[in-house]
Amino acid sequence: MFQSEDNEYSTIKTLFEYHMIMEGKKLSQSTCYQYGVTLKYLLSYVRIKHKVADYDISIIDAAFVNEFFAYLQGYLRQDNMKRCDINGALKHMERFKKVMEMAFNNEWINRNPVKALKAHKEKTDINELDEEAVKRLSTVILPPNLGIVRDLFIFAVYTGVSYEDMTRLTQKNIVIGIDKSLWLHYKRVKTGVRVSLPLLEPALEIINRYDTYHKGGKKNQPLFPYVSNQIMNRYLKKVAKLAGVEDRVTYHVARHTFATTITLQHEIPLETVSKMLGHTKITTTQVYARVVDTKVMRDMATLKDMYSHKEDKSPNNKAANE
Incomplete structure (x- = not known):
């Protein structure tokens, strides 16, 4: 009773509400949505484990944190919440940690127990699409x-x-670039890095396809209609199936395909690709570069030929062999 009078944000639910009040305007719509999903998981967990609708943040300890992390991956499941893989679970724990850190900074809790969680992301390979798959997706007739x-x-x-x-x-x-053609110019939300690149014809065709959407609109009107990331990836599975593409297709696969199939495989330098992707370090871009086997093959062809084991027909070599 004393704590409830002293702090109106003393529970998990009210703490997440406070976080949205303080940070919501700085976050994107999709990020705000993800914080809401994390809250749903937390409230579902405390209902199952502790038989309460909400939970006092001051008594959250290491055991709570570890069990919640396990719950995200399937432990104690008695609800319809989706089971997370380890990387998905870690994203929820990261959001949980940030919210609890806000409580710690406000001196509502003595420590942030989520910071003590010891877990590491699993390395995952994100596939890219080849040019044939991109063509199929581009031309398939869709609703x-x-x-x-x-x-x-x-x-x-x-x-x-x-x-x-x-x-x-x-x-x-969309601006006029130094070559007098149309360029895409923006600042990345994630890194704050300025990105500028000339628009290829297929990208321009898509922009022109939405001329009616832009007509009479203001310059700050969105370039394309808004689609949530979840719906985007759900619908992309259907698009891939209709196009006869068997590869995994998510929105991030498009970025990976640009880095590999569209640029690196056409011998665009890694440094240039890094700038167009808005990376702060070229080592980040090298993650994409490692899959470009065809480029490695072309680059090494001459060297491979030089060191190939061809028969030396010189007289001295022939005598030595005899």
């Missing part, structure tokens, strides 16, 4: 709702723009 999702995906294939940045693009981001 309007799937067509919009496909257009956003293909635009990302030819620009490398991330989902977060895609949702913030407006007509102001």
